[in-house]
Amino acid sequence: MTTRIDAKFAELKKQGRAAFVTFVMAGDPDPATSLEVVKALPKAGADIIELGMPFTDPMADGPSIQAAGLRALKVGMTLRKTLELVRDFREDDATTPIVLMGYYNPIYIYGVDTFLADARTAGVDGLIIVDLPPEEDTELCIPAMKAGLNFIRLATPTTDDKRLPAVLANTSGFVYYVAIAGITGAAAADSKVVGEAVARIKRHTKLPVCVGFGIRTPEQARAIAEHANGSVVGTALVDALKGSLDAEGRATTKTVPAVADLVAALAQGVRGAKQAAE
Amino acid sequence: MNKNLPNSFRTGPDERGHFGIFGGRYVAETLMPLILELEKAYADAKADPAFQAEMNGYLKAYVGRPSPLYFAERLTEHLGGAKIYLKREELNHTGSHKVNNVLGQIMVARRMGKKRIIAETGAGQHGVATATLCARFGLECVVYMGAVDVERQQPNVIRMEMLGAKVVPVQSGARTLKDAMNDALRDWVTNVHNTFYCIGTVAGPHPYPMMVRDFQSIIGHETREQMQEVEGRLPDSLIACIGGGSNAMGLFHPFLDDPSVEIFGVEAAGHGLTQLHAASIAGGRPGVLHGNRTYLLMDADGQIEEAHSISAGLDYPGIGPEHSWLHETGRVKYLSATDEEALAAFKLLSRLEGIIPALESAHAIAKLSELAPQRPKDHLMVVNLSGRGDKDVPQVGDILKGRKK
Numbered sequence: 001m002t003t004r005i006d007a008k009f010a011e012l013k014k015q016g017r018a019a020f021v022t023f024v025m026a027g028d029p030d031p032a033t034s035l036e037v038v039k040a041l042p043k044a045g046a047d048i049i050e051l052g053m054p055f056t057d058p059m060a061d062g063p064s065i066q067a068a069g070l071r072a073l074k075v076g077m078t079l080r081k082t083l084e085l086v087r088d089f090r091e092d093d094a095t096t097p098i099v100l101m102g103y104y105n106p107i108y109i110y111g112v113d114t115f116l117a118d119a120r121t122a123g124v125d126g127l128i129i130v131d132l133p134p135e136e137d138t139e140l141c142i143p144a145m146k147a148g149l150n151f152i153r154l155a156t157p158t159t160d161d162k163r164l165p166a167v168l169a170n171t172s173g174f175v176y177y178v179a180i181a182g183i184t185g186a187a188a189a190d191s192k193v194v195g196e197a198v199a200r201i202k203r204h205t206k207l208p209v210c211v212g213f214g215i216r217t218p219e220q221a222r223a224i225a226e227h228a229n230g231s232v233v234g235t236a237l238v239d240a241l242k243g244s245l246d247a248e249g250r251a252t253t254k255t256v257p258a259v260a261d262l263v264a265a266l267a268q269g270v271r272g273a274k275q276a277a278e
Numbered sequence: 279m280n281k282n283l284p285n286s287f288r289t290g291p292d293e294r295g296h297f298g299i300f301g302g303r304y305v306a307e308t309l310m311p312l313i314l315e316l317e318k319a320y321a322d323a324k325a326d327p328a329f330q331a332e333m334n335g336y337l338k339a340y341v342g343r344p345s346p347l348y349f350a351e352r353l354t355e356h357l358g359g360a361k362i363y364l365k366r367e368e369l370n371h372t373g374s375h376k377v378n379n380v381l382g383q384i385m386v387a388r389r390m391g392k393k394r395i396i397a398e399t400g401a402g403q404h405g406v407a408t409a410t411l412c413a414r415f416g417l418e419c420v421v422y423m424g425a426v427d428v429e430r431q432q433p434n435v436i437r438m439e440m441l442g443a444k445v446v447p448v449q450s451g452a453r454t455l456k457d458a459m460n461d462a463l464r465d466w467v468t469n470v471h472n473t474f475y476c477i478g479t480v481a482g483p484h485p486y487p488m489m490v491r492d493f494q495s496i497i498g499h500e501t502r503e504q505m506q507e508v509e510g511r512l513p514d515s516l517i518a519c520i521g522g523g524s525n526a527m528g529l530f531h532p533f534l535d536d537p538s539v540e541i542f543g544v545e546a547a548g549h550g551l552t553q554l555h556a557a558s559i560a561g562g563r564p565g566v567l568h569g570n571r572t573y574l575l576m577d578a579d580g581q582i583e584e585a586h587s588i589s590a591g592l593d594y595p596g597i598g599p600e601h602s603w604l605h606e607t608g609r610v611k612y613l614s615a616t617d618e619e620a621l622a623a624f625k626l627l628s629r630l631e632g633i634i635p636a637l638e639s640a641h642a643i644a645k646l647s648e649l650a651p652q653r654p655k656d657h658l659m660v661v662n663l664s665g666r667g668d669k670d671v672p673q674v675g676d677i678l679k680g681r682k683k
Contacts, residue, residue, distance in 0.1 A: 057582050
């Protein structure tokens with residue numbers, strides 16, 4: 001089965017460039033503005049959208065994304081509303097892949113089978129669940145594959161060659177390489193070191209490898225895109241959104257452009273990358 | 279109660295860290311390799327007689343074990359029922375049961391060559407125990423503590439700093455134990471190469487719930503022997519307070535396969551179970567947080583709710599996964615005590631026995647006051663007095679002063 005993610009990478013391969021993957025938090029700073037932000041992403045040059053599912057206790061996230069999740073929860077965002085947001089987005093956009101990213105508990109409470117069915121109906125293409133390593137594949141990864149959703153696994157600097165096959169075994173869509181041991185929004189990794197890590201992963205899989213954590217500027221996004229199949233930017237976009245809010249944390253007329261302008265600049269960076277030989 | 283009762287309650291967890299449906303390893307990939315390495319290092323240590331011998335040496339000469347099993351004569355008379363024994367964990371070095379586990383984990387960390395130790399703490403008892411053993415073994419120590427708890431448990435903050443630890447006040451979320459654990463996990467994921475995370479309770483990803491239980495089980499093993507010596511038989515009931523549940527698991531585990539022994543855990547009911555509380559079993563349901571599946575306080579969307587207890591050490595919206603399993607199998611009965619009941623018990627034990635208990639342990643004493651009078655005089659009841667109340671004296675003093683006004 002070819003998913004939107006597979007189709008997107010096939011198209012990018014023809015164009016000879018890497019993907020630009022953007023992360024924003026669903027419902028930040030409110031559901032209506034969040035939908036406008038998400039709609040603006042592909043128009044500004046995003047190839048794939050990662051949409052954060054707000055959670056009270058995001059253990060792998062730094063202060064920016066923690067705060068974004070709490071802003072969304074404060075205005076009543078729920079997993080059900082996140083799926084509604086995807087459904088609304090799909091009315092105008094049938095091709096940009098959407099990957100939901102977050103933590104397992106809200107999905108577990110929603111009910112795994114119901115969630116997978118609802119996510120697929122809404123137009124979700126893949127899942128990145130931070131706290132489900134391969135050791136817990138029976139929980140969601142295997143059911144997601146059966147439901148036709150890509151389960152995108154994180155590989156990290158601590159995932160050695162011995163462990164990589166287990167991490168890659170049930171991964172589909174792409175592999176998300178976490179460039180540093182740390183939380184989101186931390187310092188940038190050296191692109192040369194990242195290049196070596198991507199090459200190492202590619203010895204084990206034919207899947208595209210996208211790289212995230214610590215990428216903030218168009219220059220960094222370009223440098224990473226020269227070594228990988230995609231650059232992921234999250235915290236910088238979340239910070240740009242936060243910077244546009246009023247003193248009470250509400251959206252302003254600047255909110256959507258603040259994110260879209262940065263996405264456009266970053267997309268330029270990624271498109272300027274010299275694509276590494278496959 | 280449950281048709282699928284296991285042959286033994288003491289063989290868990292399985293090789294994937296599950297107690298029934300509870301437990302597991304729900305952590306970020308960055309941590310998985312280290313968790314597997316820890317599992318192996320702990321298994322090696324457990325099988326190594328030299329490790330056990332060294333640990334026993336420190337338990338005796340440094341911690342001061344065995345802790346006494348003390349017949350609480352005046353409390354027994356006052357309640358007029360069961361014969362009450364206190365397992366005196368508050369007499370351990372650092373003033374609580376926490377040191378039993380920390381000693382074990384620090385020795386495992388040393389075997390693994392880790393030089394930097396991090397810990398989360400609620401009341402500060404685990405933080406103090408960790409700071410103490412890091413001082414003893416010359417290791418760097420960073421303790422994450424919710425900003426609210428830093429405020430209400432000042433004496434322990436000062437102790438940790440005096441012992442050379444760095445105390446980081448956690449400003450995220452509810453600024454209590456749950457958030458301290460989140461920030462400790464964030465530190466660990468960032469410094470995974472040189473850092474050992476010394477978890478203070480029987481929670482977190484496998485192998486922590488098992489490992490912490492094993493190190494705390496000395497409480498129950500000693501109780502068994504001591505009761506045999508003084509009364510010539512097993513106790514009839516056990517009772518202990520539960521936040522994450524390490525002191526309770528340590529007392530309970532060696533008795534789980536003795537059907538004649540009734541076992542009670544006491545959660546913190548805060549302002550009452552229909553209001554703000556910290557009783558995960560009474561008021562929660564199974565979910566996934568901090569590396570394991572267990573009973574949690576949460577809303578309909580699976581968002582974790584803030585717990586409340588007068589006692590910082592019980593102020594946590596979850597419970598160790600093995601407790602969740604013991605609840606579902608019916609082997610252990612889980613009760614709860616409110617802030618008010620704990621305060622009354624705090625005063626009662628101080629006045630009757632000359633022992634000021636930790637507010638955490640006072641929750642167990644509170645339920646004892648209900649259970650003991652309903653039982654005959656030859657019923658032997660053991661309460662785990664998990665910690666001493668010196669750290670709570672300023673807080674309780676303020677509460678009582680406020681009421682006089």
